[in-house]
Amino acid sequence: MLNPDSVKPIYxxxxxxxxxxxxxxxxxxxxKMYSQYQLADQFNINPATAAKGLTIxxxxxxxxxxxxxGMFVTEQAADQIRHRRINETxxxxxxxxxxxxxxxxxxxxxxxxxxxxxxxxxxGAVR
Amino acid sequence: MSLTNVSTANIIKKQYIxxxxxxxxxxxxxxxxxxxxxAISSFxxxxxxxxxxxxxxxxxxxxxxxxxxxxxFWAFIASFLVTTNSYTYEDFxxxxxxxxxxxxxxxxxxxxxxxxxxxxxxxxYFIFMVMYLTQDVNILYGSNTIGDFSEILSxxxxxxxxxxxxxxxxxxxxxxxxxxxxxxxxxxxxxFLPGFMNVQVPILTDVVTFFTTETSVxxxxxxxxxxxxxxxxxGWLLSAKKEVRTW
Amino acid sequence: MNVIECRQAEKKYRGEHGILHADFTxxxxxxxxxxxxxxxxxxxxxxxxxxxxxxxxxxxxxxxxRPFNSLKVSANSMYxxxxxxxxxxxxxxxxxxxxxxxxxxxxxxLAVELLAYFSISQKAVRGSLSKGQxxxxxxxxxxxxxxxxxxxxxxxxxxxxxxxxxxxRALLKDYLTHPRTILISSHHLDEIEDLLEDIVLIDLGKxxxxxxxxxxxxxxxxxxxxxxxxxxxxxxxxxxxxxxxASGMVTVIVKNDFTAADKATAAGLRFSPVSASxxxxxxxxREKGGIDDVFNKRQYS
Numbered sequence: 305m306l307n308p309d310s311v312k313p314i315y316x317x318x319x320x321x322x323x324x325x326x327x328x329x330x331x332x333x334x335x336k337m338y339s340q341y342q343l344a345d346q347f348n349i350n351p352a353t354a355a356k357g358l359t360i361x362x363x364x365x366x367x368x369x370x371x372x373x374g375m376f377v378t379e380q381a382a383d384q385i386r387h388r389r390i391n392e393t394x395x396x397x398x399x400x401x402x403x404x405x406x407x408x409x410x411x412x413x414x415x416x417x418x419x420x421x422x423x424x425x426x427x428g429a430v431r
Numbered sequence: 432m433s434l435t436n437v438s439t440a441n442i443i444k445k446q447y448i449x450x451x452x453x454x455x456x457x458x459x460x461x462x463x464x465x466x467x468x469x470a471i472s473s474f475x476x477x478x479x480x481x482x483x484x485x486x487x488x489x490x491x492x493x494x495x496x497x498x499x500x501x502x503x504f505w506a507f508i509a510s511f512l513v514t515t516n517s518y519t520y521e522d523f524x525x526x527x528x529x530x531x532x533x534x535x536x537x538x539x540x541x542x543x544x545x546x547x548x549x550x551x552x553x554x555x556y557f558i559f560m561v562m563y564l565t566q567d568v569n570i571l572y573g574s575n576t577i578g579d580f581s582e583i584l585s586x587x588x589x590x591x592x593x594x595x596x597x598x599x600x601x602x603x604x605x606x607x608x609x610x611x612x613x614x615x616x617x618x619x620x621x622x623f624l625p626g627f628m629n630v631q632v633p634i635l636t637d638v639v640t641f642f643t644t645e646t647s648v649x650x651x652x653x654x655x656x657x658x659x660x661x662x663x664x665x666g667w668l669l670s671a672k673k674e675v676r677t678w
Numbered sequence: 679m680n681v682i683e684c685r686q687a688e689k690k691y692r693g694e695h696g697i698l699h700a701d702f703t704x705x706x707x708x709x710x711x712x713x714x715x716x717x718x719x720x721x722x723x724x725x726x727x728x729x730x731x732x733x734x735x736x737x738x739x740x741x742x743x744r745p746f747n748s749l750k751v752s753a754n755s756m757y758x759x760x761x762x763x764x765x766x767x768x769x770x771x772x773x774x775x776x777x778x779x780x781x782x783x784x785x786x787x788l789a790v791e792l793l794a795y796f797s798i799s800q801k802a803v804r805g806s807l808s809k810g811q812x813x814x815x816x817x818x819x820x821x822x823x824x825x826x827x828x829x830x831x832x833x834x835x836x837x838x839x840x841x842x843x844x845x846x847r848a849l850l851k852d853y854l855t856h857p858r859t860i861l862i863s864s865h866h867l868d869e870i871e872d873l874l875e876d877i878v879l880i881d882l883g884k885x886x887x888x889x890x891x892x893x894x895x896x897x898x899x900x901x902x903x904x905x906x907x908x909x910x911x912x913x914x915x916x917x918x919x920x921x922x923x924a925s926g927m928v929t930v931i932v933k934n935d936f937t938a939a940d941k942a943t944a945a946g947l948r949f950s951p952v953s954a955s956x957x958x959x960x961x962x963x964r965e966k967g968g969i970d971d972v973f974n975k976r977q978y979s
Contacts, residue, residue, distance in 0.1 A: 313892050314872065341854050348850060350709060352875040353892060432707070432826040432858045434741060435782050437753040445779050453768050453776065520763040523730065525780045526753045671747075675730035676761065 306347050314349055318357030323385045326366065326377060333382075337367055337375040364388075442526055446535035449525065454518075457509050457543055461502075465550055468501035472558055498554045499590060502547050503597045510540045510598035514605030514666065523675045533667035537602070540663075544598045548591035552583075585648040592655035596642070599662035606666035609673065679706045681827055681859045682727060686736030689722050695883035696722045700736070702878060702888050704859060711870055711891065712863040713958050714880035720863040721759070723880065724829050727861070728757035740827065753780075756823055758816045759831035766805030770798065770815060774822075783824035783856075792818045792848060796841065809836035817845050821852050829861045834869070846873055868955035877954070881962040894954040902929040903947035911944045919960040931960050
């Protein structure tokens with residue numbers, strides 16, 4: 305689940321993994337999040353690194369702290385993650401695709417067609 | 432994690448137990464030394480035959496002097512070895528400082544010396560018994576073996592005293608050698624050279640007469656104890672600045 | 679709370695650098711990696727902390743005391759390496775009993791179970807173990823003793839890859855349930871970096887960096903491109919290492935203290951992150967450049 309060779313620091317990878325867990329509804333609003341120790345054990349990393357991942361999410365308003373009890377998922381966590389990923393991650397990917405398509409002289413219509421084909425292929429794979 | 436509080440006395444006790452139980456080589460070598468010495472002793476060291484018309488007396492002397500001298504040598508070597516790195520460094524693998532390491536080593540040396548003295552005393556009884564059971568003899572007389580309690584006590588004090596002296600000398604020489612290898616050359620030269628060159632070194636002879644000419648057991652024991660304590664303490668002071676595992 | 683405080687600590691040997699001007703503190707309950715090449719001074723530093731060696735200058739304090747000759751430091755700390763002295767004729771089961779007597783936190787069950795897991799018999803005498811097994815034993819002792827300060831000096835020398843992994847996993851798990859201050863020295867950072875919170879980088883007896891390991895991962899950037907463009911861009915920047923390639927391309931490692939605006943001016947250059955392990959190697963390289971330079975000089979001379 306973590307990629308040790310990745311460019312991204314471990315704590316960023318932890319934060320992203322936890323976001324995905326929330327998006328996939330394994331954690332709902334007001335659920336208790338994994339502790340830094342559980343994360344450290346699960347990913348075989350130093351608990352301080354795991355805590356840094358949790359802090360990123362707390363700073364972003366995705367988790368909130370209850371004194372002595374740990375971290376919990378906020379009401380708006382899933383929406384917030386979705387919005388941010390659309391605005392940042394997806395937008396960046398689209399810009400990269402459009403740029404690469406321009407390099408290769410692939411037209412807009414052709415690009416949309418490719419996206420539709422990929423969608424169909426995926427649906428087929430699911431069935 | 433909360434810190435452990437320790438007292439010097441408590442650590443000395445633990446190190447002493449550790450040494451008594453894990454210094455197998457010291458015990459093994461004591462037993463081997465005594466067995467070899469006993470084997471040598473069981474050959475007679477002298478005697479004679481007197482006969483008349485109707486009788487013949489066969490006198491054979493057995494002596495445990497060999498056991499005594501071997502054990503003195505053992506006490507010297509064992510104490511010397513206790514000061515070497517392979518023993519002192521082990522203390523620091525557990526809980527130790529220079530004081531507890533030295534004091535527990537001294538207590539250990541004193542203890543094994545005492546036990547060695549008891550063994551040496553028993554060996555004369557042992558020879559006595561073996562002769563009684565194996566030889567066809569009528570009269571047995573032992574110079575140190577049969578006697579009243581005070582006689583046994585005084586001979587024990589003498590044996591123990593010389594063993595303790597040997598071990599304290601072994602300890603101080605060991606401590607000196609640990610400080611500088613030069614001592615492993617200088618000390619034997621100082622001790623043996625006068626003998627080779629047939630020179631009388633006044634101090635050396637004085638030291639020998641100081642102990643050997645003492646006729647009072649009490650005084651002898653006191654002299655030995657004070658000398659041994661001084662030598663042990665000097666050895667302890669010498670080790671107070673020693674670093675551990677400089678390799 | 680700080681467990682270790684060093685101010686200008688120094689250990690000089692005859693003609694050797696040992697340790698020079700070491701200034702650092704170690705917080706309680708952290709795992710710190712002490713990283714450097716062989717002979718950099720790691721062992722000297724760690725033995726000073728354990729009270730084995732006496733500093734020749736400056737001040738070393740552990741638990742608020744000078745460790746040399748301190749019974750308190752000895753009772754609460756443990757230094758283990760390949761050469762830790764135990765009697766070779768003592769069976770391991772008995773070694774455990776001795777530790778149990780000296781260390782109040784000793785976990786006998788953990789020691790016995792780990793020993794069994796690593797397939798070493800309690801009846802075996804230490805002298806009969808291989809180098810890797812001996813280090814495994816010392817590792818087990820270091821974990822089971824649960825000393826408030828535990829120092830592992832190159833703990834995995836001679837161990838199989840799978841044993842190394844298991845040992846570090848055991849260390850992390852035991853640390854999670856019994857937090858304590860742990861120092862691990864190694865010349866392979868990649869093997870332990872995920873386990874660490876902080877890192878102390880040593881070279882030629884000097885501490886050149888002390889920072890969280892995650893920050894070391896972001897400490898530098900590799901910039902590659904045509905020599906002219908690279909040279910132009912790196913003016914006024916801190917260059918850590920430089921590698922020339924045959925094709926006229928250059929890769930330069932620079933300190934990651936430039937701004938986004940700076941980066942925007944670097945048209946045509948490729949930026950890539952440098953792993954903590956590579957960074958530690960670049961930072962401790964004697965000369966800027968690397969092994970390639972040795973061969974390059976050879977070709978042209």
